[in-house]
Amino acid sequence: MGRMSGEKKKGVWRSLDWWTILIYMALLAFGWISICGASYDFEMGGDIFSFDSRSGMQIVWICTSLALGLVLLMLDDKLYDTFAYVFYLLLLVLLFVTPFLAHDIKGSHSWIKIGPFSFQSAEFAKCATALALAKFMSTYGYNIGRWKDFMLTLAIIVVPIVLIILQRETGSALVYLAFFLVLYREGMPGCVLFAGVSAIVYFVVGVRFEQTMLGYIPASVGETLVLVLVLLFTAGMVHVYTDKVSVERNILWYGGGLVALALCFAAFVIPFDITWVLIGVCGAMVAYLCYVALRERGWRYFYVALFALGSVAFFYSSDYVLNHVLEDHQRVRINVLLGLEDDPRGAGYNVNQAKIAIGSGGLRGKGFLNGTQTKLKYVPEQDTDFIFCTVGEEEGFWGAAGVLVLFLALVLRLIHLAERQPFAFGRIYGYCVMSVFLFHVFINVGMVLGLTPVIGIPLPFFSYGGSSLWGFTILLFIFLRIDAGRNLAKRD
Secondary structure (H helix, E strand, O other): OHHHHHHHHHHHHHHOOHHHHHHHHHHHHHHHHHHHHHHOOOOOOOOOOOOOOHHHHHHHHHHHHHHHHHHHHHOOOHHHHHOHHHHHHHHHHHHHHHHHHOOOEOOEOOEEEEOOEEEEHHHHHHHHHHHHHHHHHOOOOOOOOOHHHHHHHHHHHHHHHHHHHOOOOHHHHHHHHHHHHHHHHOOOOHHHHHHHHHHHHHHHHHHHOOOOEEOOEEEEHHHHHHHHHHHHHHHHHHHHHOOOHHHHHHHHHHHHHHHHHHHHHHHHOOOOOOHHHHHHHHHHHHHHHHHHHHHHOOHHHHHHHHHHHHHHHHHHHHHHHHHHHOOHHHHHHHHHHOOOOOOOOOOOHHHHHHHHHHHHOOOOOOOOOOOHHHHOOOOOOOOOOOHHHHHHHHHHHHHHHHHHHHHHHHHHHHHHHHHOOOOHHHHHHHHHHHHHHHHHHHHHHHHHOOOOOOOOOOOOOOOOOHHHHHHHHHHHHHHHHHHHOOOOOOOO
């Protein structure tokens, strides 16, 4: 028995994907160098290896992460499948009690302090959620196209989001939206993903041009454009998901014709708010689609009608959420991102300073510990959420591009590993890991460059802190262990 166990362990080490581990080690090394550059203070001096410094403490987190990864590789890969729901329920309980145990840190109640150390439960809940998703979606008979299975899958994702929002950690909650990429890979209808993209377009266009008037017509450009987009997107869905060209033609000709007539009348005869005409056209379109659905006995027309109705409802509710639900600082950040406000000393300060730091690095950078923006502490959170600006300033364009290439290599490698899994559990979990890394990198780097809102999420393996580093390590090494055991065991 002991001999068989020893042979299995040797087989695991031989089957490990060392390329992924090599990329992981490289990211850890570059991350530590960046933390040194971001946190070193010439006035205070000190040793970068001292435990009193950020760079010294990061060495502790790196070493403990490596030890944690080693432990995860030594465990049986069946453990993660068997106890997936247990891990998920335990983390849900931890997320629930966190607001009652955590101290208030900048308005957030997400950090639990134990002695001299603090940890963020949301970082570890990502791994538990990924395991629960993989377990549920790999169950025999699971069908994402079945309404019950799809709703339960959404519940697994949404419950942690709600609990994290209660901690006032909106940024960490948004990361869980990355799991929708996994659902799309596993057969979620493309219309669901299209509805999500449409919602983003409605929100951005509506908010960005809300206060802009349509020439002499007393109508908002944002509201008019969004309602026209609802008309066009609905016609497009009819074209893609049904076989009735006449229905699509009627929507475009009659709906578009009424809108064009109203626009001309308001522009050249009597100015009036044409959005009421557009709302009426959308309502008539929904009624027409329902009529066609009953006549043709085709449920797809009902779904398209629901999309159109939901689009209008989302647009008008998003304005209420923006102005009455979101916090003031969150609303200001969105307005700054969309160019509605210019707040260089407030909400836009971090992004402006980060852009200056990255731009000042040029092609080759200023060199290690030679960054002026970072050394003079112009960029807040420059060793955590805005660590990428340190990379751009000290290492320049080539260094920043090299870091992004490393992350791209990691993402592509994870996709390769996920696709070679012989069982659905390993494949789904692998895509969960890939999606989380991709979301973090895209949002964090986009945030520093001013392309996405400032929501405060770490850059994997670069941002200072033990919770995020441990969380990412657990995510990655569980998958590496599952991949290493793909040829050594058979699941039922």
